[in-house]
Amino acid sequence: MLWKESDEVSLAGFSNNNIDVNVKMERGATVEGPCIMGDVNNVCSLDDKRGGHKYPQALIQGFNNALINGGLHDFNLEGYPFTWERGRGSDHWVEMCIDRAMSAKKRGISWMAWDHLAKSKFEGGLVRAEVVAIGVKEALSWLKNNPIVHAKLVKEAFLLFSDATSLIANKAKSTVYFGGISTTCKQRLTNILQMEEGSFPLKYLGVNLRPTEWRAADCGIIIDKMHKYMHTWASRNLSFTGRAQLVHSVLLGVRNYWMSLFVLPQKIMGAIDKCCRDFLWGSNGNRSKMHIPSWEKVCLPKNSGGLGFKEGKKWNISLMAKYIWAISSKQENLWVRWIDAIYL
Numbered sequence: 001m002l003w004k005e006s007d008e009v010s011l012a013g014f015s016n017n018n019i020d021v022n023v024k025m026e027r028g029a030t031v032e033g034p035c036i037m038g039d040v041n042n043v044c045s046l047d048d049k050r051g052g053h054k055y056p057q058a059l060i061q062g063f064n065n066a067l068i069n070g071g072l073h074d075f076n077l078e079g080y081p082f083t084w085e086r087g088r089g090s091d092h093w094v095e096m097c098i099d100r101a102m103s104a105k106k107r108g109i110s111w112m113a114w115d116h117l118a119k120s121k122f123e124g125g126l127v128r129a130e131v132v133a134i135g136v137k138e139a140l141s142w143l144k145n146n147p148i149v150h151a152k153l154v155k156e157a158f159l160l161f162s163d164a165t166s167l168i169a170n171k172a173k174s175t176v177y178f179g180g181i182s183t184t185c186k187q188r189l190t191n192i193l194q195m196e197e198g199s200f201p202l203k204y205l206g207v208n209l210r211p212t213e214w215r216a217a218d219c220g221i222i223i224d225k226m227h228k229y230m231h232t233w234a235s236r237n238l239s240f241t242g243r244a245q246l247v248h249s250v251l252l253g254v255r256n257y258w259m260s261l262f263v264l265p266q267k268i269m270g271a272i273d274k275c276c277r278d279f280l281w282g283s284n285g286n287r288s289k290m291h292i293p294s295w296e297k298v299c300l301p302k303n304s305g306g307l308g309f310k311e312g313k314k315w316n317i318s319l320m321a322k323y324i325w326a327i328s329s330k331q332e333n334l335w336v337r338w339i340d341a342i343y344l
Contacts (some may be wrong), residue, residue: 016178025221040100044074044148047184050082052094064191072102073149097344147181151192177202179211219268226251226275233279240280244307247276252309259316265313269312276309 009343042063049055067074082095155281162168175198178186190197201208201218208218229250238246255272258264264272277295300306326336
């Protein structure tokens with residue numbers, strides 16, 4: 001074991017299989033929890049072996065389950081990815097990563113509350129333990145670059161929540177979504193979280209969500225809802241004033257709700273404007289009646305001769321700008337604090 005001269009390490013106990021120590025660092029914080037380093041004679045994924053037969057999936061799954069049940073977090077390996085080999089230079093050359101450094105925190109203490117993290121690095125076949133002081137932002141950044149560790153922490157947080165509230169997640173209705181990671185990493189994460197991989201767009205509270213900009217195909221729900229309202233009103237003998245009020249309060253209300261969530265495609269905004277124009281001036285089947293003033297004039301303020309409707313593109317940008325203002329002014333909202341901690 002190696003540690004900084006400024007840190008204090010005291011022996012708490014030992015056996016033939018482990019050494020238990022307490023580490024007191026410069027700032028007076030004490031780290032508790034086991035640290036396991038060495039040859040574990042097993043792999044966490046198919047990427048941990050090159051050459052020879054594929055490692056049995058049952059053994060990989062069993063080893064990952066053992067790590068999860070033990071609350072162990074595997075530190076990333078730096079440098080050459082394989083630590084064991086056999087048959088170098090032959091057709092039967094096999095390389096594997098079976099040397100690992102893992103640690104576990106004391107259950108019940110939030111890992112994110114620690115001001116100190118222990119990082120382990122493999123250098124030249126030797127394990128060097130280095131204790132570094134790091135803040136919350138650095139911890140979040142480190143987690144972002146270590147998805148396996150992050151997934152284990154998320155699962156442990158759910159288990160702690162379940163223990164405290166007696167609530168259990170329904171895994172049959174739970175899915176996990178990925179972006180920008182390898183297939184092998186996805187497999188390891190689904191094994192850890194024990195959830196199926198979902199596909200985009202996903203629907204949450206009736207809203208289609210995807211990691212990219214909204215596509216025109218995602219917006220069908222908006223047009224369908226507006227057509228449903230217009231079909232209901234078609235049988236009523238409404239005056240021009242009544243139709244104008246319904247456009248303002250209902251049809252544009254539906255549009256504004258979705259505009260407050262996403263930047264709508266230009267094609268969809270054009271289709272929404274056409275629905276509103278057709279209902280306002282009337283239509284015969286697929287043919288619209290003559291529109292006396294242009295839609296741009298209709299969207300002018302009432303004191304300028306318009307009906308006070310909000311022009312789609314400009315209003316969409318204005319609704320999105322309120323989120324930028326919330327972030328720049330650091331409003332006391334949970335999502336603003338999260339954005340500030342992760343990205344700013």
